[in-house]
Amino acid sequence: MSDQPRTSTARTDLERQAWPALSDAALDVLRAHGVERHAEAGEVIWEVGQPGYPFIHLFDADLDIVDRGRDDAVVVTITAGNFVGELGMLMGQQTFFAGVMRSTGRILVVEQDELRRLVATVPEVSDAIVSAYAARRKLLIEWADGALTIIGDDNDRTCLGLREYASRNRIPFRFVDRADPDAMAAIGQSRDLPAQGTVAIARDGAVLHDPERLTLARALGYELLPEIDELFDLVVVGAGPGGLAASVYGASEGLKTLTIDDTAIGGQAGTSSRIENYLGFPTGVSGSELAYLGEIQAIKFGARVAVPYRASGLAHTDGHFEITLEAGPRINARAVVIASGARYRKLPLDNLGDYEGNGVYYAATELEARYAGGTNAVIVGGGNSAGQAAMFLSRHAEHTYIVVRREGLAATMSDYLSTRIARDPRITLITHSEVTELRGDGGLKALTLTDRRTGEATDIETRALFVMIGAAPNAQWAGDLVRTDDKGFVLTGVAAGAADSPFATSVPGIFAIGDVRSGSVKRVASAVGEGSVVVSSVHAWLSDDPPAKQKAR
Numbered sequence: 001m002s003d004q005p006r007t008s009t010a011r012t013d014l015e016r017q018a019w020p021a022l023s024d025a026a027l028d029v030l031r032a033h034g035v036e037r038h039a040e041a042g043e044v045i046w047e048v049g050q051p052g053y054p055f056i057h058l059f060d061a062d063l064d065i066v067d068r069g070r071d072d073a074v075v076v077t078i079t080a081g082n083f084v085g086e087l088g089m090l091m092g093q094q095t096f097f098a099g100v101m102r103s104t105g106r107i108l109v110v111e112q113d114e115l116r117r118l119v120a121t122v123p124e125v126s127d128a129i130v131s132a133y134a135a136r137r138k139l140l141i142e143w144a145d146g147a148l149t150i151i152g153d154d155n156d157r158t159c160l161g162l163r164e165y166a167s168r169n170r171i172p173f174r175f176v177d178r179a180d181p182d183a184m185a186a187i188g189q190s191r192d193l194p195a196q197g198t199v200a201i202a203r204d205g206a207v208l209h210d211p212e213r214l215t216l217a218r219a220l221g222y223e224l225l226p227e228i229d230e231l232f233d234l235v236v237v238g239a240g241p242g243g244l245a246a247s248v249y250g251a252s253e254g255l256k257t258l259t260i261d262d263t264a265i266g267g268q269a270g271t272s273s274r275i276e277n278y279l280g281f282p283t284g285v286s287g288s289e290l291a292y293l294g295e296i297q298a299i300k301f302g303a304r305v306a307v308p309y310r311a312s313g314l315a316h317t318d319g320h321f322e323i324t325l326e327a328g329p330r331i332n333a334r335a336v337v338i339a340s341g342a343r344y345r346k347l348p349l350d351n352l353g354d355y356e357g358n359g360v361y362y363a364a365t366e367l368e369a370r371y372a373g374g375t376n377a378v379i380v381g382g383g384n385s386a387g388q389a390a391m392f393l394s395r396h397a398e399h400t401y402i403v404v405r406r407e408g409l410a411a412t413m414s415d416y417l418s419t420r421i422a423r424d425p426r427i428t429l430i431t432h433s434e435v436t437e438l439r440g441d442g443g444l445k446a447l448t449l450t451d452r453r454t455g456e457a458t459d460i461e462t463r464a465l466f467v468m469i470g471a472a473p474n475a476q477w478a479g480d481l482v483r484t485d486d487k488g489f490v491l492t493g494v495a496a497g498a499a500d501s502p503f504a505t506s507v508p509g510i511f512a513i514g515d516v517r518s519g520s521v522k523r524v525a526s527a528v529g530e531g532s533v534v535v536s537s538v539h540a541w542l543s544d545d546p547p548a549k550q551k552a553r
């Protein structure tokens, strides 16, 4: 944290977004739903961890945001004319910091529930507040201030996993590398920390040793699960692009919506460094930025998003559906959207993640084909998708290699494709082999193939490796109830025996969208489209009269 006192003064573009003045129209609405009062310097307006802390507008006084975990250091002073709050307020999260009046004056207090209602329904209020709060979360991340300090070894997997969890979920954190004596000294000699492993220090000073993600989320007050007896109109399982779209449309159309995800908002798309084929972003958008924008939109409309919670079972009981979580209570829903996506099968190589999106690709469309231009393309996999990719990429690449572990393609690829490949001088099939090493700084430059029979190693220079060894659906948790195809993808529409909606599964009231659906296109745009459209089918199901539903079951 810098020694300079921070105030709500706009200097950079991000600060201008974070500290806007409220318009007269917005202030009038807030005044009509809040209480104006006098506040004394030193008065604690809310304390760390207080649920439901209020929205405050400061007419003529300043307020300090105070970090109790760091000897009451002032994180930022909100000056007169500005307002208090952060994204977590709209999500019902606990606060990281306390709010203490710096000077005496008049304030406007609006209760948190009321603020959320106004944000969801009054454009003047949401226009000012949502974008300011989103920018403030970015500022907190930039300052590395807030909820969490992670101490560990830079290359340790647990440590990387926790940092990835915090970063993908936009939890402001700072990382302290054990190998850096100055950084270790800066966090204080007085702390009695475990000498090994990864240590997470929560904002209230709680020290967690090698914590699970859920333990960490709980310690940070990110546990946003509903009461056990709460009945949601719609529960969406999976917060990838499809699930987020269903949340936005569900909540904006008045459904009481809860979305859960076991990892992070954004799904597979959130891990993509650049998505260039999504409408409206001609120069591309990073997956995490797209996910953040979608998350804010869902929150704005009042959807509740709970991470990290893994669904492990689905049943219907007493006229509604019950979703079992691996840890936590059961969730009750009148309708369920399965949006738990798929995971591309990956190569078992330690540094694979360093090259994903930067030399390693899981699709071969025009987009990825550009990366194969002027280099060798290497395709791993012997199925039809690998064969089609080879035919396509061979028009762009210097030379194209197909690498398979088997002795050939006969057992896995259609005859017409394998015949074309055999005749094409621009394609070479390498059998009995697997990729054993990836190399390159700032992107893939070369890889090593090893012959499984002889152990002989061969190097290939390439900037484009295409992994096409199949995608596995994340549907096991629901697979006992809904019908799936032979690969485990959820059947929908006519294939599932449901003629009324293309996204209806074999069980009325349960729908499936995006990559988890049998026959899906496996693109961001198609998942988003399906997530938007499915909500009208959910509405139709919910408006059905109960006897019809009982009969359907």
Ligand SMILES: Cc1cc2nc3c(=O)[nH]c(=O)nc-3n(C[C@H](O)[C@H](O)[C@H](O)COP(=O)(O)OP(=O)(O)OC[C@H]3O[C@@H](n4cnc5c(N)ncnc54)[C@H](O)[C@@H]3O)c2cc1C
Pocket (backbone or CB within 6 Å): 237, 238, 239, 240, 241, 242, 243, 244, 260, 261, 262, 263, 264, 265, 266, 267, 268, 269, 270, 271, 272, 274, 275, 276, 277, 309, 310, 311, 312, 339, 340, 341, 342, 343, 344, 356, 357, 362, 367, 474, 477, 513, 514, 515, 516, 521, 522, 523, 524, 525, 527
């Ligand atoms: C590296 C990469 C780059 C890509 N680039 C592009 C691109 O440029 N353009 C494009 O159009 N497509 C791209 N794709 C494909 C695209 O990301 C997917 O098609 C899209 O994300 C599918 O969205 P979805 O919502 O159906 O599922 P997913 O994105 O798979 O999201 C599913 C979510 O469900 C969660 N989940 C799974 N099981 C459970 C459970 N039991 N309980 C709770 N939650 C669960 C997962 O953690 C995940 O967050 C890319 C994919 C990858 C991996």
